[in-house]
Amino acid sequence: MAKQALxxxxxxxxxxxxxxxFTSSLDVDSALAFxxxxxxxxxxxMLKKQKIMPAKDADKITDGLISIVSMMENGxxxxxxxxxxxxxxxxxxxxxxxxxxxGKLHTGRSRNDQVATDLRMxxxxxxxxxxxxxxxxxMSLLKIAEDHGGTVMPGFTHMQHAQPxxxxxxxxxxxxxxxxxxxxxxxxxxxxxxxxxxxAALAGTTYPIDRKMTAKALGFKAPTQNSMDSVSSxxxxxxxxxxxxxxALDMSSLCEELxxxxxxxxxxxxxxxxxxxxxxxxxxxxNPDIAELIRGRTGAVVGGxxxxxxxxxxxxxxxxxDLQEDKGPAMxxxxxxxxxxxxxxxxxxxxxxxKDAMSAAAEKGFINATDLADYLVTKGIPFREAHGIxxxxxxxxxxxxxxxxDLTLKEFKKFSDSIGSDVYxxxxxxxxxxxxxxxxxxxSASVDTQITEAANAVMERDDRVRRETxxxxxxxxxxxxxxxxQPM
Numbered sequence: 196m197a198k199q200a201l202x203x204x205x206x207x208x209x210x211x212x213x214x215x216x217f218t219s220s221l222d223v224d225s226a227l228a229f230x231x232x233x234x235x236x237x238x239x240x241m242l243k244k245q246k247i248m249p250a251k252d253a254d255k256i257t258d259g260l261i262s263i264v265s266m267m268e269n270g271x272x273x274x275x276x277x278x279x280x281x282x283x284x285x286x287x288x289x290x291x292x293x294x295x296x297x298g299k300l301h302t303g304r305s306r307n308d309q310v311a312t313d314l315r316m317x318x319x320x321x322x323x324x325x326x327x328x329x330x331x332x333x334m335s336l337l338k339i340a341e342d343h344g345g346t347v348m349p350g351f352t353h354m355q356h357a358q359p360x361x362x363x364x365x366x367x368x369x370x371x372x373x374x375x376x377x378x379x380x381x382x383x384x385x386x387x388x389x390x391x392x393x394x395a396a397l398a399g400t401t402y403p404i405d406r407k408m409t410a411k412a413l414g415f416k417a418p419t420q421n422s423m424d425s426v427s428s429x430x431x432x433x434x435x436x437x438x439x440x441x442x443a444l445d446m447s448s449l450c451e452e453l454x455x456x457x458x459x460x461x462x463x464x465x466x467x468x469x470x471x472x473x474x475x476x477x478x479x480x481x482n483p484d485i486a487e488l489i490r491g492r493t494g495a496v497v498g499g500x501x502x503x504x505x506x507x508x509x510x511x512x513x514x515x516x517d518l519q520e521d522k523g524p525a526m527x528x529x530x531x532x533x534x535x536x537x538x539x540x541x542x543x544x545x546x547x548x549x550k551d552a553m554s555a556a557a558e559k560g561f562i563n564a565t566d567l568a569d570y571l572v573t574k575g576i577p578f579r580e581a582h583g584i585x586x587x588x589x590x591x592x593x594x595x596x597x598x599x600x601d602l603t604l605k606e607f608k609k610f611s612d613s614i615g616s617d618v619y620x621x622x623x624x625x626x627x628x629x630x631x632x633x634x635x636x637x638x639s640a641s642v643d644t645q646i647t648e649a650a651n652a653v654m655e656r657d658d659r660v661r662r663e664t665x666x667x668x669x670x671x672x673x674x675x676x677x678x679x680x681q682p683m
Contacts, residue, residue: 237412328536348553356560376442390415394422427513443493467545499524574613
């Protein structure tokens with residue numbers, strides 16, 4: 196038989212069983228159980244300090260909540276499936292353990308500010324985890340960049356050979372994308388670093404609570420500034436999901452390239468057997484299924500963001516039950532990003548690179564044409580005119596099955612008398628690569644600088660994650676001290 200709902204006093208009859216099932220959020224918000232208890236511990240300690248609750252009652256509730264945490268850690272905490280949500284489940288369990296005094300825990304707060312606080316604490320943890328996982332992927336790519344500074348390959352625009360680059364440069368492009376993805380999570384965490392607890396239902400509370408105390412106890416820099424905004428806004432959730440969506444898009448882009456590169460037409464890479472699958476009918480197949488599944492699953496992350504933003508777009512202030520639908524998409528999105536980043540890291544760290552295939556491809560498609568145009572500019576020819584001259588050279592080569600570097604000086608002279616024998620110094624693809632030594636370019640020196648900067652960024656984030664984690668764990672340790680002052 197279902198327990199009486201926390202709000203049942205107003206009603207003459209109990210809600211229909213189907214209505215209770217439809218409105219229950221336990222299947223999703225049970226993931227917030229630990230955070231709900233920690234928020235309650237901060238709240239009851241504040242009630243005791245402010246003399247809103249008798250010390251003996253506060254101590255009894257505190258010990259009960261600490262025992263619940265211990266049960267969670269030991270896998271002994273069973274959530275009553277008849278509860279409406281995790282907040283009700285925890286309160287019912289507490290009251291069952293310590294008696295009616297457990298009902299005093301809800302003094303000066305509402306489930307509205309509870310869930311907003313719980314979700315921020317949850318997101319804080321999983322976003323920090325996402326940063327770790329994204330940087331793990333970045334470091335796997337960085338190892339490839341370090342090993343392949345001299346591996347020349349075609350750079351593409353419109354999927355056509357454009358200019359020669361190195362595999363290191365190409366991998367670094369993905370690394371810096373991922374670096375921004377990780378930084379976005381930190382940026383979002385900065386705006387999320389305020390605690391809604393104590394906002395109550397929407398208007399605050401008549402009790403003399405200390406919101407700064409609870410905010411500090413839970414590892415937030417300050418309380419939220421407006422109680423209505425605190426319980427009704429979910430821009431922090433939307434922003435977390437946007438950060439997840441950008442990371443998902445960038446990983447999907449990388450997967451698309453790996454899938455293409457592993458095809459027989461390219462042959463740039465070969466994925467390890469343990470991260471590929473075969474065909475049930477074609478024995479020769481080696482399919483890049485992990486990369487394909489990541490490419491597919493990341494679409495759901497973008498879908499979750501759109502779902503939440505559409506949910507939010509027409510809501511009046513303040514709390515509406517529609518907001519119950521924010522947690523599922525957010526939790527799924529962050530989970531997908533972390534899982535995909537970890538799997539993709541394994542794929543790229545174990546794949547084999549074919550330098551020969553990349554080098555052979557770099558010899559095709561006239562990717563040194565721009566260098567020839569730049570050469571003509573150094574001879575005093577305006578770039579637009581030089582562009583036209585090289586275009587004619589390319590057309591001539593295509594008609595005769597030649598490459599630019601195959602042309603004799605006599606043939607070159609047909610297109611411009613400014614071309615001298617020194618042209619052959621600038622046409623080899625490796626020479627084209629090394630001449631692009633501008634900051635951020637593909638030359639060895641430029642790539643070395645990029646590797647250093649990318650590695651430093653990862654280390655700085657790693658240090659920040661460590662500091663943030665230590666701060667949070669320190670808060671939990673202090674909250675889990677029993678009222679005697681002795682650790683549990």
